Structure formats: C-alpha cells, structure tokens
Amino acid sequence: MDIQKLADHESLDLHEVINFKTLCLAKSKLMQGLVFDHELRALMQKDVEQSMQALRELQAIYQRAPFEAPVPQNRPTPIIN
Amino acid sequence: MKYALHEVLEVHEIAAFKTTCLTKSKTMKALVTDQSLKDIMQKDIDVSTRQLQEYASILSNAKQ
C-alpha cells in the first residue's frame, strides 16, 4: 500500500504554491538589481534565501504527487524554431 | 476524461456549497413572512436548482 502518495486536491494545491513561490523567488532575486534602498535590498535577499529553502521543501513533498514523473534535463519543447 | 482534474474538483466544491445553500433557502423560505423576501428566496431556489442540475451533469460526465 502506498501511503506516501498525496491526495489529488493537495497535489494540485502544491502545483499552485510551487509556481507561485518560484515566481516570488525570481522576482525578489531580479528586482534587487532595480532597488535603491539598502534595507529593502537586504530584505529582498532575505526573502530570496527563505524562498529558496521553502521551494526546496515544497519540491520534496511534490515528489509524492500521484502524477509524479521523471524530470528531464531540459524542457521537452523548445520554442525557438 | 473530458475535463481536467482541477476543474472537476472546483465544480465539486461549488456543488457542495450550492447544495447547502439550496437546502437552507428551501427550509428557511417557510419561516419568512415578508412577501418580497419570499419572492427573492423563490428566485434563489429556482436558479440554484438549475445550477445544481448543471453541476450534476458535469460531474457525471467526469465520472469514469
């Protein structure tokens, strides 16, 4: 019996949260280049570090989703023709 | 399956919510005296009934 698997609805919620966190991380990281204030930049860096930790934890749990699959090295469908 | 899993789950949530709403409106309508409030509640009952039938048909489509 596979008690490790997550339920359908929580896996979909995880999908939402992971994508949201990924975007938050990318934004906080890249916006640091646009920021003037030191304290704000430091806070963004703190957010980056916390988000990275959070994202790793989320990824680990996400592996228990029922639709989990081997992750390839790169995206399967390049958009550049 | 014709629909995506997350859509079916959303419809399920909405259907559960609407079911309690319809039950409440049906029972509470009997307790109300004001005619215009009664009318609004009757309209709510009619609309919710039709909506629930639509959810039922989607959910039965989704069932494998």
Next chain:
Amino acid sequence: MNPIIETLTGMNALSDQVVAMDLLISAKSGIRNYAMAVTETGTPEIKEMLTRHLVEALDMHEQISTYMKEKGWYHAWNTNEQISLDLNNINTALNLPTL
C-alpha cells in the same frame, strides 16, 4: 416570521432580517467561490457555465442587498448607523436563550 411557526419552534429570534442577512452572506461567499473556480478552469464549457453562474450570483447579491437597504437593515453609506445596527443584532444574538 410566521407567528404560528414561531411559537411552535420557539425560533422567534429567526426574524426576516436574520434570514435576509444569511442570504446576503451566502451570496457573497458564493461570488467569491465562483471567482476562485472560474479562474481555475480552462475547458470552455465549464468556464462558460461558471461565468454565467457568477453573473447570476451577482444579480442575486444585488437584489438581496437592495431589499435589505430598503428595509433599513443594511446601511452601506452610513457606517455609524450600520455599527449601531450591528451592536443591536449582536446583543439580540447574545441574549438568546440556549435551548
């Protein structure tokens, strides 16, 4: 509420006002639920249905809030009056005997 049922059930606290408020709150959470659901769907058939139901819920919310405004149970533009009404209702609810 119907006086006969009132005495029968001992629910004279469940006034039309309370019922209307319940309907209003249900309409509100319905709208929020629909807005969540509509932005989770991609299949046109389901999306079209949910959007239609969202509009119907908005209509219902509009009707019931207009009705409550006319009755003087809902003061959207007068916060102070709304607060006194709220306090009144809170007291009524608090003083209800537990059956």
Next chain:
Amino acid sequence: MNQDYLDPINSLHVPELADTTFAMDLLLRSKEGVRNIAVALTESASPDVRTLLRSQLMQGIAMHQEITELMINKKWFHPYELSEQYKLDQLSANNTLMIGKMNLFPVETNRKGMFDQTPDDH
C-alpha cells in the same frame, strides 16, 4: 549549468525560461485580478461602481481565458496531462533555484546620485 552567469552556454534555454516565467506570472496576476474584483463587487453598493467592476470582471475572465489558451497552445501549461505539468513545475523550480544562488548584483545598486539633482542645479 555552471555558476558563471556570463558563460554563453547558460543562455541555451533562456528564451523559453523567460517566456514561460512571464506567462505564468501573467496567469497568476490575471487570476488574482479576477478574484480581487469579485471580492470588491461583493462590497460595493453604488450602481456606477458595480457596473464598472462588472465589466472589468468580464474583461478579466476573458483575459484569463486568453492567457490560459496561449499557454496550453505553446505547451507551457498542461492542465490535462498532469505528469507533463509536473515536469515543468519541477524544472522551473530548479532553474529558479539556480538563479537564486547566483551573485547577480555584486556591486552597489544604489543609483540615488543619478536622481538627486535637478538638471539646472550645477
């Protein structure tokens, strides 16, 4: 990928990575917008405000539909094949984690000096 963000090898999959990230951002923002407007509608009583919000709500839903369809067509979003979606989720998380580890802005970013003076103020 290596740690040197100036190495051209790292630009290999960047256009897709950028576009998928921005598309996902747009999708989430359009969702958020629809939800915010719906909540605002349940709190507004003035007819003109309601009319405005209603039309914007419909516009928001249409926008959400458009961006969803675009992302499905481009194969950036797989609501019907969850295993495919799973791969994309993990990939973009990994890529973003890697960017998070880079030291992108090693020097001072405070450019206040460029803005503090008015042009005539020599």
